[in-house]
Amino acid sequence: xxxDQTELLKTALHxxxxxxxxxxxxxxxxxxxxxxxxxxxxxxxxxxxxxGLFDVSHMGQVRLTGExxxxxxxxxxxxxxxxxxxxxxxxxxxxxxxxxxxxxxMITNAGDSLFLVINAACKDDDIVHMRANxxxxxxxxxxxDRALMAxxxxxxxxxxxxxxxxxxxxxxxxxxxxxxxxxxxxxTRSGYTGEDGYEIxxxxxxxEELARKLLGEDEVEAIGLGARDSLRLEAGLCLYGNDIDTxxxxxxxxxxxxxxxxxxxxxxxxxxxxxxxxxxxxADRKRVGIKPExxxxxxEHTSILNTDGEEIGEITSGGFGPTVDAPIAMGYVAIEFAxxxxxxxxxxxxxxxxxxxxxxxxxxxxxxxx
Amino acid sequence: MAKKFSQEHEWIELEDxxxxxxxxxxxxxxxxxxxxxxxxxxxxxxxxDGDAAVVESVKAASDVYAPLDxxxxxxxxxxxxxxxxxxxxxETDGWFFRMSLTDESQLDELxxxxxxxxxxxxx
Numbered sequence: 386x387x388x389d390q391t392e393l394l395k396t397a398l399h400x401x402x403x404x405x406x407x408x409x410x411x412x413x414x415x416x417x418x419x420x421x422x423x424x425x426x427x428x429x430x431x432x433x434x435x436x437g438l439f440d441v442s443h444m445g446q447v448r449l450t451g452e453x454x455x456x457x458x459x460x461x462x463x464x465x466x467x468x469x470x471x472x473x474x475x476x477x478x479x480x481x482x483x484x485x486x487x488x489x490x491m492i493t494n495a496g497d498s499l500f501l502v503i504n505a506a507c508k509d510d511d512i513v514h515m516r517a518n519x520x521x522x523x524x525x526x527x528x529x530d531r532a533l534m535a536x537x538x539x540x541x542x543x544x545x546x547x548x549x550x551x552x553x554x555x556x557x558x559x560x561x562x563x564x565x566x567x568x569x570x571x572x573t574r575s576g577y578t579g580e581d582g583y584e585i586x587x588x589x590x591x592x593e594e595l596a597r598k599l600l601g602e603d604e605v606e607a608i609g610l611g612a613r614d615s616l617r618l619e620a621g622l623c624l625y626g627n628d629i630d631t632x633x634x635x636x637x638x639x640x641x642x643x644x645x646x647x648x649x650x651x652x653x654x655x656x657x658x659x660x661x662x663x664x665x666x667x668a669d670r671k672r673v674g675i676k677p678e679x680x681x682x683x684x685e686h687t688s689i690l691n692t693d694g695e696e697i698g699e700i701t702s703g704g705f706g707p708t709v710d711a712p713i714a715m716g717y718v719a720i721e722f723a724x725x726x727x728x729x730x731x732x733x734x735x736x737x738x739x740x741x742x743x744x745x746x747x748x749x750x751x752x753x754x755x
Numbered sequence: 756m757a758k759k760f761s762q763e764h765e766w767i768e769l770e771d772x773x774x775x776x777x778x779x780x781x782x783x784x785x786x787x788x789x790x791x792x793x794x795x796x797x798x799x800x801x802x803x804d805g806d807a808a809v810v811e812s813v814k815a816a817s818d819v820y821a822p823l824d825x826x827x828x829x830x831x832x833x834x835x836x837x838x839x840x841x842x843x844x845x846e847t848d849g850w851f852f853r854m855s856l857t858d859e860s861q862l863d864e865l866x867x868x869x870x871x872x873x874x875x876x877x878x
Binding site for chain 2: 419420424425426427429611612614615680681682684704705707712734
């Protein structure tokens with residue numbers, strides 16, 4: 386245990402987490418706070434009621450420059466990046482030759498460059514993948530001198546505007562380079578909770594200063610990875626490695642919306658033959674919301690059965706939703722069982738327990754669309 | 756009889772030959788907000804160190820093991836309605852189940868309060 390600890394990476398906010406009483410756990414190679422003294426449930430409810438500050442510095446930040454950056458990146462993702470105006474952000478995924486998902490990511494047109502945010506556990510592989518596949522005329526810069534934090538919740542805009550009034554004008558999935566409390570930041574109005582809020586890229590050497598300023602506001606509490614997970618699950622958002630991975634395609638993952646119209650017509654991204662065929666003819670399974678009828682949560686890898694007792698799929702994320710005050714889950718089911726309202730059973734501890742396929746999200750999104 | 760404690764962080768209180776079992780304050784603090792408790796069925800025969808119950812927090816499910824051999828005679832149905840009782844009053848109202856014991860001498864293998872306190876401090 387002690388040996389593992391010494392090898393863990395630390396974010397620029399690590400000392401602050403420890404000072405705040407964060408319970409530190411290894412996550413994607415980093416020593417990260419899973420919860421603070423408020424506890425997972427309290428942190429979750431606080432974020433939905435006011436504002437929560439999350440350290441997501443373990444995620445990878447990458448800048449692509451060069452004349453052909455858009456066309457070259459489009460070979461690796463099914464999104465329409467050419468149509469993204471400066472200052473706009475899009476959710477996308479790196480696909481594989483077999484049409485499955487290598488990682489999901491955020492792509493921002495930052496004007497003179499593309500700014501990408503990729504998952505912590507995938508970032509090394511993503512960078513190898515990009516370096517191997519992005520052609521001449523694209524330079525990749527791994528941004529390792531910046532931390533990343535998220536301020537999420539209905540009070541996030543009010544709080545952040547005290548330090549940078551311009552943030553109220555940003556709309557959901559928009560980006561700006563702004564000074565926050567005099568610190569040069571990249572700000573995106575986005576997040577992973579279903580709430581309004583921001584993701585803020587800040588120089589490592591100013592990160593703690595900014596975090597302390599934000600936490601100094603009455604509305605803001607520090608939030609750990611535990612509540613980050615319950616919040617995103619209630620919001621119906623995928624966790625890479627659980628809900629999407631190299632065994633699932635975007636169509637199976639119910640992410641058809643990330644395959645934009647022009648890309649559907651033109652293809653030209655990895656795995657396009659598989660993905661476009663599934664778009665046209667349908668996939669044989671789909672990611673859906675699952676609501677257990679009782680109070681017992683169903684965790685990942687729980688078998689999903691039809692009412693005849695036959696296995697039709699598996700839970701990929703499952704737990705308890707503090708806002709909906711009930712167990713919630715998502716998982717994959719055979720396509721004939723994917724319609725909301727379909728009754729299924731979940732095998733929890735050897736006992737079939739009734740559940741229902743439901744629409745996602747469990748907690749409504751409250752993004753600021755202007 | 757004074758409470759006894761197991762290394763799995765259960766407390767055991769024997770009264771008139773029936774043992775009441777719950778999890779300790781240390782255990783509930785480690786688990787965090789408890790959202791569901793699955794209790795054994797009345798009449799179920801439990802084996803020392805075998806599965807007895809499951810507690811679920813927002814984060815994860817954790818097994819509760821039987822600290823003694825015996826048979827379940829009563830369960831705390833209040834936990835079905837209000838699992839947070841385990842956080843609020845782990846060693847009183849948040850008890851899990853009651854069991855008749857096969858062999859009361861097994862109690863001698865458990866820790867008393869002072870020994871449990873030392874055990875927890877050593878973790």
